[in-house]
Amino acid sequence: MRIVLALGGNALLARGQALTAENQRKNIIQSAASIAAIAKEHEIVVVHGNGPQVGLLMEQNSAYQEYSPETTPYPMDVLGSQTCGMVGYMLQQELRNVDDSLAIATLVTQTEVSKSDPAFANPTKFVGPVYTAERAEEIMASSPLMFKPDGEYYRRVVPSPMPKDIVELQQIETLLKAGNLVIACGGGGVPVSIEDRKSTGVECVIDKDLTAELLAEKLDADLFIILTDGSIYRNYGKEDQAEMKQATPAGLSEFTFPAGSMGPKIDAVCKFVETGRGNSAIGSLFDLDKILKNEAGTLVTQGEGIIYY
Template sequence: MRIVLALGGNALLARGQALTAENQRENIQKAAESIAAIAKQHEVVIVHGNGPQVGLLMEQNAAYQEYSPETTPYPMDVLGSQTCGMVGYMLQQELRNCDASLNIATLVTQTQVSKSDPAFANPTKFVGPVYSEAKAKELMAASDKVFKADGEYYRRVVPSPMPQDIVEVPQVETLLTAGNVVIACGGGGVPVCIEQGRSVGVECVIDKDLTAELLAEKINADLFVILTDGSIYRNYGKPDQAEMKVATPKGLSEFSFPAGSMGPKVDAVCKFVESGRGDAAIGSLFDLDKVICNEAGTLIKQGEGIEYY
């Protein structure tokens, strides 16, 4: 079975943890154990998040510019590619530490977006460090960057457009056919657009789950899995909450899920199922072997209705 795994940020860094290499490696070791356990029986592509990592690089860039004003911060596409290498290196190293017989390849992947996407007219995705209102206004006056209030501070906001295409799909296919576990589209992929026949970087971020779904369609995956804190629930956090075992896009459309957490994930899995290529699932990384057998997590498939545990 060909499986695309979207690895949530909590698998790389637990909430509230310091963004140290040691903490990330410890979490990645746990992630690698779960993935390695299924990688010998299936073709696996891993798409990981990179939000905290990009934020750290942006802060480091800003700090260095204070020391060396002529050294302008690197653009977001370049920072995104750096995180692909960093997280990919740790993942492929720890996967081989779990099973030395695995062949693993990390591919820096470009995701094409459209400059006409409405997201560019209304940047909403917070990135990078916090600033005072005065400092944010100073930075906006000196550049084309946009800052908005985030609580009592200000942070930079960038567009989050829909992914249109993935440039390196043929390379992903080649690596899979050669027997590799492939790590691709890290952080949603390096955002690019095509201008006069040339690929150029774009200052934006792309939703990792949406890119993973697009990749699953492009490579005709049999199963698309989003690994997060757990299953889909009806009325999560309320006294009558109920864990879904099997769901359908039609059944899920009757519920409202939080835009900042489960909502985009549900949208992504429903989109894949509706494409007719295969099933999808949402579940915990540490139940991955059970998730792919529908013994844990929530399986999303075509049809009607909801089945609960």
């Protein structure tokens, strides 16, 4: 079975956790164990997030400029490509440490976007560390940066346009056919605009779940899985919250999910199911083997209605 796995940046660095290489390494070691356990039986493409990682690089760029004003911060497309190497390297290394017989390839991947996408007028993509409301207000008062609530914290938001195409699709397919577990489209891919057959970087971050869905379509995947904190819930965080075992695009359309977190994930899994290529699922990284058996997470299929645990 050909499976596209979307691995959340927050699964690599837990919410509120210090953005250290050591913490990221510890989480990736756990991630690698879950992914390696199914890699021998399936064709796997991993699309990882980069919200915390690219945000950290942005903060470091800004801090460096205070000491060297002539050193302007690197643009977001370049920072995004750096996270592809950083996270891809750690994943690739730890996957081989679990099973050195695995063939693994990390590919820095460009994703085409449109400069006229309406997302540039309404930033919603969370990047970087978490802040208190008071600290976020202080930063916004003295800079053009924008922050929005993310749970009980605040985080910076940047534009997140829709992915149009994946430039290195042919290379990903070639690597898969050669027996590789492929790590591609990291952070949603490096955002580029293509005009007159020339590619240029764009200042934004693409939602990795939407890019992963597009990749799943173009690769004719059998299953598309978003690995995050857990399942889809009805009325999450409220007294009557309920965990969904199986859902459909029609059933999920009756609920409203946060635009900056679960909303794009729901949109992505529903979009893939509606293409008729296969099923989707959302669940915890550490339940990956159970998700494949519909024993954990939320399976999204065609049809109507919702089944709860």
